[in-house]
Amino acid sequence: MNIPNPTYHRILDAAQDLIQVRGFNAFSYNDLSRTVGIKTASIHYYFPRKDELGEALTRRYREQFNLVLTEISEQYPDAPSRIERYMEQFLATLGEDGKICLCGMLAADYETLPENVRTEIRTFFTENEAWLAAVLEQGRAEGVFVFETKARDTARAFLSTLQGAMLTARIFDDKDRLRVAAASWRKAVLGTANKVGKENSSAT
Amino acid sequence: MNIPNPTYHRILDAAQDLIQVRGFNAFSYNDLSRTVGIKTASIHYYFPRKDELGEALTRRYREQFNLVLTEISEQYPDAPSRIERYMEQFLATLGEDGKICLCGMLAADYETLPENVRTEIRTFFTENEAWLAAVLEQGRAEGVFVFETKARDTARAFLSTLQGAMLTARIFDDKDRLRVAAASWRKAVLGTANKVGKENSSAT
DNA sequence: TTTAACCTACCTACTTGTAAATAGATAATG
DNA sequence: CATTATCTATTTACAAGTAGGTAGGTTAAA
Numbered sequence: 001m002n003i004p005n006p007t008y009h010r011i012l013d014a015a016q017d018l019i020q021v022r023g024f025n026a027f028s029y030n031d032l033s034r035t036v037g038i039k040t041a042s043i044h045y046y047f048p049r050k051d052e053l054g055e056a057l058t059r060r061y062r063e064q065f066n067l068v069l070t071e072i073s074e075q076y077p078d079a080p081s082r083i084e085r086y087m088e089q090f091l092a093t094l095g096e097d098g099k100i101c102l103c104g105m106l107a108a109d110y111e112t113l114p115e116n117v118r119t120e121i122r123t124f125f126t127e128n129e130a131w132l133a134a135v136l137e138q139g140r141a142e143g144v145f146v147f148e149t150k151a152r153d154t155a156r157a158f159l160s161t162l163q164g165a166m167l168t169a170r171i172f173d174d175k176d177r178l179r180v181a182a183a184s185w186r187k188a189v190l191g192t193a194n195k196v197g198k199e200n201s202s203a204t
Numbered sequence: 205m206n207i208p209n210p211t212y213h214r215i216l217d218a219a220q221d222l223i224q225v226r227g228f229n230a231f232s233y234n235d236l237s238r239t240v241g242i243k244t245a246s247i248h249y250y251f252p253r254k255d256e257l258g259e260a261l262t263r264r265y266r267e268q269f270n271l272v273l274t275e276i277s278e279q280y281p282d283a284p285s286r287i288e289r290y291m292e293q294f295l296a297t298l299g300e301d302g303k304i305c306l307c308g309m310l311a312a313d314y315e316t317l318p319e320n321v322r323t324e325i326r327t328f329f330t331e332n333e334a335w336l337a338a339v340l341e342q343g344r345a346e347g348v349f350v351f352e353t354k355a356r357d358t359a360r361a362f363l364s365t366l367q368g369a370m371l372t373a374r375i376f377d378d379k380d381r382l383r384v385a386a387a388s389w390r391k392a393v394l395g396t397a398n399k400v401g402k403e404n405s406s407a408t
Numbered sequence: 409t410t411t412a413a414c415c416t417a418c419c420t421a422c423t424t425g426t427a428a429a430t431a432g433a434t435a436a437t438g
Numbered sequence: 439c440a441t442t443a444t445c446t447a448t449t450t451a452c453a454a455g456t457a458g459g460t461a462g463g464t465t466a467a468a
Contacts (some may be wrong), residue, residue: 007413026229026316028457042414044459098315107371108312111302112230122375148391149384156372156381157365157388164368167311168360171326177360184353184361188392211447232423246448248425 008046010036012057020099024054024109051114054106058120061102065124069131079139083158083190086132087182090162094175104163129155136190145190161185212250214240216261224303228258228313255318258310262324265306269328273335283343284390290336291386294366298379308367333359362389 014035018027029040029050036043047053072085093099103124110118132155139145147154165181218239222231233244233254240247251257276289297303307328314322336359343349351358369385 005413021315023227023229023313023316025227026313029459030456038413039415040458041416041460045413048459050458100312104368104371105312107375108304108309109227109230110371110375111225112227118375125372125375147388149388153384154388157369157385160368160372160381160385161361161365162368163371164308164364164366165361167308167314167367168329168364171311171314171322171329177364180353180357181361181364184351184357185365187352188358188389190392209447233425234422242447243449244424245426245450249447252425254424 005046007036007038007042011043011046011053012060015053015057016061016102017099019057020093020096020102020105023105025112051117054113054117055120058103058106058117058124062120062124062127066127069128073131079135079142079144080186080190082135083132083139083186086135087162087178090166091175091178094166094169094178098170100166100170101163104166107163125159128159132158139190147190158185209250211240211242211246215247215250215257216264219257219261220265220306221303223261224297224306224309225301227309229316255321258317258321259324262307262310262321262328266324266328266331270331273332283339283346283348286339287336287343287390290339291366291382294370295379295382298370298373298382302374304370304374305367308370311367329363332363336362365389 011032014032015027017035018031029043032043033040043053047056068089069086072082072089076082076085090101093101103121106113106117106121107125110121113121129152133151136145136147136154136158137151140147140151149157161181162178165178169175169177169181215236218236219231221239222235233247236247237244247257251260272293273290276286276293280286280289294305297305307325310317310321310325311329314325317325333356337355340349340351340358340362341355344351344355353361365385366382369382373379373381
């Protein structure tokens with residue numbers, strides 16, 4: 001199997017969709033079989049065991065997410081825009097029906113997952129927190145953000161807010177809950193210097 | 205079956221433990237059977253279908269949580285202490301090995317759940333948000349909290365932060381992540397008027 | 409003619425759920 | 439008081455479906 005094999009990625013795509021909606025323990029090779037259009041045995045050909053699928057998927061997600069982070073850093077020089085775009089990335093996920101962040105979902109399933117998948121999930125959070133902390137620190141240096149705690153801790157709190165808000169936004173079928181949580185956070189945690197900009201509230 | 209039947213509640217207790225750790229789709233009547241010490245058929249005697257178990261459990265959790273909220277309101281008159289105690293309630297849950305908030309977990313499983321359970325979960329969040337909003341508003345009126353957004357939105361954002369922080373605190377096996385996320389809010393959202401007190405940071 | 413990609417057929421274990429039987433306690437009746 | 443009936447909690451036995459996974463075969467292209 002050469003790695004850019006289309007089927008390989010179609011399986012991962014299908015698995016990602018299912019997990020982001022239903023979680024790791026509520027989808028089966030049978031589900032994949034139907035959406036991808038090949039038999040379950042063929043899926044085992046690519047991913048012999050379910051946890052190998054989980055590992056490959058989480059790694060791909062993490063790597064793709066890092067690409068997005070790099071892209072944001074390249075396209076948006078100022079810290080507030082970077083935070084704004086970061087939030088919108090999650091908002092876009094929420095836009096796809098009933099989906100939340102893959103790693104947010106897997107964080108909930110964490111105790112049932114094999115160690116190789118767990119490691120990937122932790123890495124996802126660590127990397128995201130590091131990127132966010134850097135942006136927050138940048139904003140503080142530029143005088144545009146004001147917060148007292150360590151940038152690392154503020155970054156963690158912000159990511160937690162987004163992950164939690166995705167959950168509640170979904171159960172209330174109200175994307176504004178994510179937007180508003182992020183806005184609430186900016187106004188408060190990122191303090192006085194509120195130059196975040198045009199307040200795109202296409203509210204409910 | 206008279207309702208305060210001990211077995212009835214032992215089943216709910218076991219189910220709650222399992223769900224808070226593993227989620228709704230990763231536990232079975234067989235698991236319950238082993239921990240409660242009766243056969244699966246006997247569990248069906250109390251809860252004919254799994255979603256009836258889910259509904260009864262979520263309702264009980266919600267009602268017990270409301271009792272705690274009332275108790276906090278009775279024992280702590282000032283808003284900052286109430287917020288503090290509220291946070292500590294989640295911290296206590298996290299203290300029980302690998303557990304997160306039942307309704308936080310079920311929010312992740314939401315798309316796979318029957319409507320009767322979904323309704324209970326939404327009610328849990330609505331009730332908690334209302335209680336928090338009232339406390340925040342109280343604090344603002346007393347001049348001890350400072351925040352710009354609507355109390356309702358701030359309450360939602362805060363609860364999202366706690367739920368999200370429980371997830372990350374668990375995967376990193378670091379309860380301080382929850383403490384610190386909450387502290388981040390206090391310092392900022394609860395703004396300038398930072399009289400919350402002794403800063404219990406038994407940090408990592 | 410080897411090999412990548414896929415299939416059929418199958419296995420074992422586990423899932424939720426039902427039906428019928430049973431043991432023990434409680435109550436009713438002669 | 440002895441017996442009969444009733445009720446509650448539980449069991450055994452089983453059904454029907456699904457889970458993850460394996461063995462071995464087919465096909466088409468390099």
